[in-house]
Amino acid sequence: MFPTRRQFLRVALTGAAAMPIAGQTLASRLVIGRPQPETGDYALLDELEHAAFEFFWNEANSETGLVLDRARADGGSPRRKASIAATGFGLTALAIACERGYRPRPEIERRVALTLRFLARRAPTEHGFLYHFVDEASGARHGRSELSPIDMAILLCGSLTCREYFRTAEIARDAAALYDRVDWPWMLNGDKTFALDWTPEHGFSHLRWDSYCESMMLYLLAMASSTHPVSEDCWGAIRRPKMVYRDHQYISSPAPLFVHQFSHAWFDFRDKHDQYANYFENSVLACRAHREFCQELSRRFPCYSGDVWGITASDSSVGYVAWGGPPIIGPIDGSIVPAASAGSLPFLFSESMAVLRNLRTYYGREIWKKYGFVDAFNPLTGWTSKDVLGIDVGVSMLMAENARSQFVWKTFMRNSEATLALDRAGFLPDGFEVPMMAQVEARAQGRS
Numbered sequence: 001m002f003p004t005r006r007q008f009l010r011v012a013l014t015g016a017a018a019m020p021i022a023g024q025t026l027a028s029r030l031v032i033g034r035p036q037p038e039t040g041d042y043a044l045l046d047e048l049e050h051a052a053f054e055f056f057w058n059e060a061n062s063e064t065g066l067v068l069d070r071a072r073a074d075g076g077s078p079r080r081k082a083s084i085a086a087t088g089f090g091l092t093a094l095a096i097a098c099e100r101g102y103r104p105r106p107e108i109e110r111r112v113a114l115t116l117r118f119l120a121r122r123a124p125t126e127h128g129f130l131y132h133f134v135d136e137a138s139g140a141r142h143g144r145s146e147l148s149p150i151d152m153a154i155l156l157c158g159s160l161t162c163r164e165y166f167r168t169a170e171i172a173r174d175a176a177a178l179y180d181r182v183d184w185p186w187m188l189n190g191d192k193t194f195a196l197d198w199t200p201e202h203g204f205s206h207l208r209w210d211s212y213c214e215s216m217m218l219y220l221l222a223m224a225s226s227t228h229p230v231s232e233d234c235w236g237a238i239r240r241p242k243m244v245y246r247d248h249q250y251i252s253s254p255a256p257l258f259v260h261q262f263s264h265a266w267f268d269f270r271d272k273h274d275q276y277a278n279y280f281e282n283s284v285l286a287c288r289a290h291r292e293f294c295q296e297l298s299r300r301f302p303c304y305s306g307d308v309w310g311i312t313a314s315d316s317s318v319g320y321v322a323w324g325g326p327p328i329i330g331p332i333d334g335s336i337v338p339a340a341s342a343g344s345l346p347f348l349f350s351e352s353m354a355v356l357r358n359l360r361t362y363y364g365r366e367i368w369k370k371y372g373f374v375d376a377f378n379p380l381t382g383w384t385s386k387d388v389l390g391i392d393v394g395v396s397m398l399m400a401e402n403a404r405s406q407f408v409w410k411t412f413m414r415n416s417e418a419t420l421a422l423d424r425a426g427f428l429p430d431g432f433e434v435p436m437m438a439q440v441e442a443r444a445q446g447r448s
Contacts (some may be wrong), residue, residue, distance in 0.1 A: 065115025089394025091158030310340030339399035
């Protein structure tokens, strides 16, 4: 059973450092935020990554390699809806698993080759784009799903990671074919920013990927294409609004926390900047602001604290919602999303680890299943998601590995397209031609 609302209120009002856990003595209770040995942290992260890998291994079709959008947290799913974004995370997960020895290399390499062979040679496409949601056995469009350029970018990041890691002729050929056929200018639909999506029924959406978010990887991959590139002007066409929360100023729109995580799962933005920002440090600030935002929310929802925080787009008791902040986005109700802190590990390691340790210790019986943490849960109401989501499992696994070894960054950034993209976007090492802050703020607000 979860601790009761009254217990949470007692902790919030008295400042008690620990919650009683059934069957434990006072001396054995966890002290929230107590520093843990590094080996203990890494053991938990390895457990998290291994469980995540099991999702990507078990919930992928054995004939196509397509990964289900979601599955039961305790294993298995009656669904047949796969996601190309989950598949992109899954391809990267296979490379991590091979490096970690979770399964024999030949077995993993065969799965990677099978997946890329299907994607490059058999999966239905439109101008090189795959539909966001597809049938896991055939790759055919699922329902009235859309072509989503950001989900295609996630798939390509996964395929390029595998191309660089496994370095076999077949994997390299199919990963290149998958990337080279994408007609990026078509998805611009006559503008400098990408359309949100396209469907056969309605054509291009009137909405655009025109403001800073997780779409950095999309623009970078499109600029680096050797067959259908977009102009470098597209990078400058993205709006970069300034967010101010308490003492933190950073580039962001009101959005869930994942927008500051997804592109960073592959692209290494550390120690470099374009004319607008150092985006790694920008995400550090965004995560700090989010943690303090959750602390402030503890007045209404006493389950939140500086050591138990994290709200990003996820399942909820009323379905999938895009929530978070600051400022408040969506119907926040006290739910906690483990992927929010796991995806923040490279930015705020100690603070994120404190959350993961506390969630595992306090709520492990209820929220830790075969594939790791459930997607979300609410300790105030007792609601717990029965599922895990591929993209949330994926960002948790990739960012945990980056925090531990920088493996995904090191592997992905060996792709010539990754370095070319950053060059075309105007990135420089920190310390060279650092823009004046007044210019940065003006550009971030669209004044120049």
